[in-house]
Amino acid sequence: MTITAEVVSQADEKIRRLESQLVREYGDVPPSLVHEWIERARARFGGARLQDYVPLFVAREVRASARAFPVEATEGTFLSTWARNTARRLLAAELPRRWAHTAGVARRAEHVARVLPEEERELLVAAAWVHDIGYAAEVGDTGLHSLDGARYLRRAGVPDRICGLVAHHSGAAAVAELVGLAGELGEFPDHRGRLRDALWYCDMSTGPDGHPTTVQGRLAEIRARRGPDDPVVRALAMNGDERLAAVRRTHRLLRRAS
Numbered sequence: 001m002t003i004t005a006e007v008v009s010q011a012d013e014k015i016r017r018l019e020s021q022l023v024r025e026y027g028d029v030p031p032s033l034v035h036e037w038i039e040r041a042r043a044r045f046g047g048a049r050l051q052d053y054v055p056l057f058v059a060r061e062v063r064a065s066a067r068a069f070p071v072e073a074t075e076g077t078f079l080s081t082w083a084r085n086t087a088r089r090l091l092a093a094e095l096p097r098r099w100a101h102t103a104g105v106a107r108r109a110e111h112v113a114r115v116l117p118e119e120e121r122e123l124l125v126a127a128a129w130v131h132d133i134g135y136a137a138e139v140g141d142t143g144l145h146s147l148d149g150a151r152y153l154r155r156a157g158v159p160d161r162i163c164g165l166v167a168h169h170s171g172a173a174a175v176a177e178l179v180g181l182a183g184e185l186g187e188f189p190d191h192r193g194r195l196r197d198a199l200w201y202c203d204m205s206t207g208p209d210g211h212p213t214t215v216q217g218r219l220a221e222i223r224a225r226r227g228p229d230d231p232v233v234r235a236l237a238m239n240g241d242e243r244l245a246a247v248r249r250t251h252r253l254l255r256r257a258s
């Protein structure tokens with residue numbers, strides 16, 4: 001064994017021990033997600049010249065992700081508490097990355113809500129929590145997650161305004177058009193305005209792990225993760241400008257309020 005291989009294998013061993021330690025430390029985070037974070041960080045830093053530092057870099061990266069992971073309950077009224085608990089039940093174990101994204105979108109929504117009229121604040125935060133529940137196996141039906149999520153919410157007796165926000169979030173109409181579900185999506189009203197813009201903004205400025213990102217970064221990530229044939233990516237030709245406009249309008253609102 002060469003020195004280099006030996007050094008790499010020592011770093012590997014340290015990272016395996018680190019993973020067990022972090023799984024114990026962050027008991028509320030699914031171990032599969034800790035593993036995913038470790039692997040991602042390792043892919044990023046594994047080539048470092050000083051292999052001794054690799055476990056330190058990996059640990060720092062994983063701790064940052066764990067801190068952003070939604071484990072602690074936050075204050076909220078009934079609707080957003082229900083929405084948060086429902087999203088957690090449907091997503092946290094089955095789709096931990098989607099759950100981390102959801103929590104990031106909800107954090108963003110809490111921040112943006114302060115520039116909305118009082119009657120819309122709770123609606124935004126609740127919609128942010130449940131906007132992606134249509135990805136959960138229990139909710140999925142047609143394959144169009146915004147439609148499936150909205151139908152689930154309607155069955156649960158959630159106010160129409162939230163069902164509509166979820167149904168049409170982040171350019172869903174163009175995706176529905178491409179997959180032949182425009183009529184079905186039309187079951188839900190699409191109220192244009194500040195509240196709708198704000199939800200799109202929160203979704204478009206939060207990455208897949210829940211970290212804040214720019215809208216350009218988010219669009220590039222969607223393209224890279226899904227590939228050119230995915231209807232969500234193909235729909236960007238139709239809804240890309242609308243997404244950007246919603247983000248711009250919300251930005252302006254935030255700037256005026258600060």
Ligand SMILES: [Fe+2]
Pocket residue numbers: 101105131132203
């Ligand atoms: Fe989302």
